[in-house]
Amino acid sequence: MAREIYIFSGLGADERVFQKLDFSGHKIAFIKWIAPQKDETIEQYATRLREQIPTTKPILIGLSFGGIMAVEVAKQIETEKVILIASAKTKHEIPIYYRVAGSLRLHKILPTALLKKSNAITNWLFGAESTSDKALLKQIVIDTDPLFLRWAIDKIALWKNQDEPHNLIHIHGTRDKILPYRFIKNVIKVKGGGHFMTLNKEDELNRILKQELMKESE
Template sequence: MSKIPVYFMPGLAASPSIFERIQLDETIFEVCFLEWEIPNPKESLSDYAIRISKNIKHENPVLIGVSFGGILVQEISRHIQARKVIIISSVRSNAEFPRRMKIGKRTKAYKLIPMQILLNVEKLAKFSFGEKINKRIQLYEKFLSVRDIYYLQWAVETVIKWDRSQVDEKVIHIHGDNDHVFPIKYINSCIVVKGGTHIMILNKYKWLNENLPSIILD
């Protein structure tokens, strides 16, 4: 029996190492990782999705994306045949964005985000935010792989301007009930992970390891 190809796409600017705690049975699944590439000038999300999809070497794969990676795998599935699309800590349409993101789109406030500070994690860590925030900064430093200003500006604007207004009911959505980036009160329908935050790929990996295989095979 041939293995089921499963492609993982990390969240914004993150490396595939965010999936280091996810373990799928190697006799059943062939796990592959997609990575962020620097977008071409004024590249649309659709064109970017086509470009990233060229790194998929199997037919009819399972696509799993986290956060912005969840948005991207949905766009990739418009261009290739996917066995299943699973998103984690993400959204299935722009109707599920929190109010602040909708306001940000109208006012273009996202253009004021100081990307340079986000890239300079060491500088950010010098400010004392308390132990909890500093731990998050250390995690961010560990998993940040794309340190490119243009990529960050493009990514933030691309998320805010995502034009998918209708939920694709075939997309399986796994979401934490304590996600502060995409609060669950705005989410239409999903598999709820109790206590799951926006980074539950890291701290709810046991739940994911127990449940992902049956979600994929179902």
């Protein structure tokens, strides 16, 4: 049965990171990132993103920061399923060192030029291995609005959520260096998958997604 699926891309990314995933047979729409307003909370931002979802009981799929936003939107509307890829369900899955840095506001002093730089370190962190993956990551970094990036990093580091959506499915790679696997609970494991695994573990992800989308919700 065809499902209506709304997809939240990763921080600063867009549908390019899903180009190897097969959603044939389903109606999909990609949520567009919008500029955050001054002093906007993550809950308020989720409310504005929600305006892009006219469907009753949709399926939400979120990658990385997109997964965090999918969780926040799911707290405001009824959903059929929420599927996270390389993301976090609650604040407890955000590494403690991010949360400590957030409480000390250390992320506020990072130079914008550093946040917007793609190099061997970012390739390693994201798990971008092939030439094409590295080129795409570099372009995504270039295309990311620095103001949105700073706002989102702040919201990730200070995320307070402790509630998991009903019918949540979490897919996570064992080699994710951004959100390490050891901090993540109750997941479908992708062996060797990194943070960029939508592009280099597509066969395994397509198999898992097909299986999960075929299941009837409880």
